[in-house]
Amino acid sequence: MQWDDARIFLAVAREGSFSSAAKRLGVRHSTVSRRIRTLEKTLAAPLVERKSTGYVLTDAGEELRHAALRVEKEILSFEGAVGGQDEDIAGELRVTAIANMASTVLMPIFARFSAAYPKIELNIQVTNNSVRLAEREADIAIRQTNSPVETLIGTRLTTVASAVYGARAYCEAVKSGQAPEKWIGVDCCDYHKNWTKKAWPSADHEFYVDETSLTLAALKAELGVGFLPCFLGDSEPELVRFHKPEKQHELGLWLLYHRDLRNTKRVTLFREHMQREIKSVTNLFEGTLPAPQ
Incomplete structure (x- = not known):
């Protein structure tokens, strides 16, 4: 065979x-x-x-x-x-990351890694679903969770805070009583879906989305308010915080890989690079930067 x-x-x-x-x-x-x-x-x-x-x-x-x-x-x-054991730092490194993070705040960090190690072929795979690292579908996964899988080796990079955002004009109209409060129905992940259900129990949504980038676009179009991670919401000048971040909406940002790869130089270099880079933008992830007013 x-x-x-x-x-x-x-x-x-x-x-x-x-x-x-x-x-x-x-x-x-x-x-x-x-x-x-x-x-x-x-x-x-x-x-x-x-x-x-x-x-x-x-x-x-x-x-x-x-x-x-x-x-x-x-x-x-x-x-x-x-x-x-390879002394020559080269080869493919497959990294899976969340779409809204990989295409925004993480992309410059990935670019600097590629510039520093041009012989490493960095392959970024975008998925919000679980990836079987044990079966080597990817070498590294960057995930938001408060309970990483025990069979994997993990490095906690930072805390990701979320808040409720809306378009500036819409939020002002709601708070002054000139417009009704509406929430965007979301199905992008279990976290935002459950948080929205608790914040707006009536679930009478006029508009639904299934991806964070669509939530962002819907908020800017004044279709209601909704949850966004602070690294996205605070970076949009058209949006303001409708409700401030709460501790219960915080998630850990983890870099995960299989224990068989713990001594692989490509993995070690990438992990150390991410730790340094994320540390420099911790305030953006934790939502402690001055938010747009």
Whole structure:
């Protein structure tokens, strides 16, 4: 058996479909299907069975999954150990970060890292979803959370504060009684969704968004008020704080990676770079800079 065949099989086992596995691996659907069928023929045993809800593993498939996971763990552990011994600081470094942060306050920080280490190929992946670092979908994840995953190594970079913002003219009109108070319905993340529900229990929203950049645009269009992280809201001269930041709306900003990569020089250099850079803009993240009035 070839490891590449087992790797494709693991992707199917994890995703539950050939198409999702193909997308994850960056190959064609037909490639995944062909390799699985060839593997089944080689082993003389069916590995997956198609159900209405997707593909499920047969008994033989379960046995292969356990074996392939053990092999994968050893390979990834070896890669991490060898990567830490490389004297030449070069190679790819895949970092996943939150969209609204990566495209704004973090981008200049990423740019300075690339300028300092031109041989490191920095690959920024934007996603708000969980990324399986143990399976090396990315090398590093930058996440907002108060409860990082215990199986990962983490460095707490700073605190991210949030506040309720609105367009300057709209907030003045609401506070003077000339306009009704309206809240923008959000579904960008569980944090903002739950905070909005508590702040506006009636949930009578006239306008909904599912991404923070859309919340920002809706606020500027005077469609209501809503939560934004302070590093975004305080940077917009058209917006003002409708309510000040509260302790209950603070999140930790973490840099997370798998323990197998703790001695990898690319990871170490990036972690140290982020710690230095974030420290210089702590006030922006914590919302302690003078806010627009």
